[in-house]
Amino acid sequence: MPQGLHGGNVRGLKNLRPSRTLLGLQTGHWSRRVPNIAILGSTGSIGRMTLEVCASLGPPYRVVALAAGRQVDRLARQAAETGAQTVAVRDDEAAEGLRKALPQGAAPEILAGPDGLVALASRDDVDIVVSAVVGGAGLPAALAAVKVGKRLALANKEALVMAGELVMAEARRSGAEILPVDSEHSAIFQAMASGRAEEVSRVVLTASGGPFYRRSDEARKHVTAAEALDHPTWSMGRKITIDSATLMNKSLEVIEAHHLFGLEAEKISVLIHPESTVHSLVEFVDGACLAQLGPPDMRMPIQYALTWPDRHPAPWPRLDLAALGGLHFETPDMERFPALQLGFEVIRQGKTFGAALSGADEVAVEAFLDGRIRFGDIVPLVQRVLGAHDTVADPSLDDILAADAWAREEATQCLTSYTSPR
Ligand SMILES: NC(=O)c1ccc[n+]([C@@H]2O[C@H](COP(=O)([O-])OP(=O)(O)OC[C@H]3O[C@@H](n4cnc5c(N)ncnc54)[C@H](OP(=O)(O)O)[C@@H]3O)[C@@H](O)[C@H]2O)c1
Secondary structure (H helix, E strand, C coil): CCECCCCCECCHHHCCHHHHHHHCCCCCCHHHCCCEEEEECCCCHHHHHHHHHHHHHCCCCEEEEEEECCCHHHHHHHHHHHCCCEEEECCHHHHHHHHHHCCCCCCCEEEEHHHHHHHHHCCCCCCEEEECCCCHHHHHHHHHHHHCCCEEEECCHHHHHHHHHHHHHHHHHHCCEEEECCHHHHHHHHHHCCCCHHHEEEEEEEECCCCCCCCCHHHHHCCCHHHHCCCCCCCCCHHHHHHHHHCHHHHHHHHHHHHHHCCCHHHEEEEECCCCCEEEEEEECCCCEEEEECCCCCHHHHHHHHHCCCCCCCCCCCCCHHHHCCCCCECCCCCCCCHHHHHHHHHHHCCCHHHHHHHHHHHHHHHHHCCCCCHHHHHHHHHHHHHCCCCCCCCCHHHHHHHHHHHHHHHHHHHCCCCCCC
């Protein structure tokens, strides 16, 4: 009998050979490990759900390290509850705040700054790094985890948008496993297990369309931050919620799929699916389409990324298709939602375009949330920055970080030409 990843039977659902080929996963790599988990971005939406999943899984899954930005009170509580041995925060000020906030008896090692995040992700006592930091700040630690061969449960899609080629090349070299946490990519990963990489004819990423898909172009320009933060099907952090409303998030996911699954732009498409129930589909060369369905609940893909290739029982609500009544799909209007075109453009251009897109988008979203620009200004601002970008071929990590910094600076400069909408 052939041996699988766990040295077990590779028939049926355990036949994960195609996915492993696509993601560079190696037979036998994972079976030697103990599931000690580090959660980067533990105070955020995905981070908090990961803690819930870990508590539900119980031993041997163990949270040994946490990292976050500025929510030190919440982080202190999490450290005390999990007994994490190491905690990293974004800077010295947050480290000081954390020391004060820790309850008596809790005395984890405290690391500060970007280097602290990288050190935490590379520690010997960590087996799985859940990267749930938002934005480009997550890239160095995600790359560090991959370099030393950890399992990376990746929610921080910006790491792949900025440096997908570098990250995937390091994973192939080190044997690191990259398990997608994004529900669309988790769905594709699962569906791909029923065929070989070369048998995939295309993947279809589904998109809810966000709260304004049906609004007129004029009305959409003026939506407020409060309206935009109210996503119809998913409860998420602020940046991804705004990115979902502009459809920029789907562009970032298109780039993520390109890197994770080695797919050219022509093999990736997007469908609007308001119910967020079919998380994505894979079409094979014989015309068969495999989809993964579930309620819009990120705890499922998070758990799968931790336990793969096993499935563990989970207490989350189940899908009730009869109650749902129907599922709807439509082709997105690329003209009305130009953000969607940018992901395909970035794949075709390559180089440092992804880093520039990511940096510019972070500044534009922040400016909208701060009331400095209108909702309708976000995507044109990003397009303007990309239009001015001088790319670097075969970029190193330094080139990528420089392109990200340049795009932030350029976007900030552009902001001076906008008159405040309020
Ligand atoms: N939320 C979802 O349902 C969802 C689904 C798919 C993919 N994702 C992806 O997952 C990532 C996280 O999303 P989210 O919705 O969970 O965001 P979020 O709620 O805003 O959380 C972001 C986390 O990152 C931390 N952080 C920010 N800057 C940091 C820095 N410089 N150093 C250390 N930690 C830092 C924050 O810490 P503080 O809050 O303490 O400052 C927080 O813990 C994003 O890339 C997103 O695209 C999210």
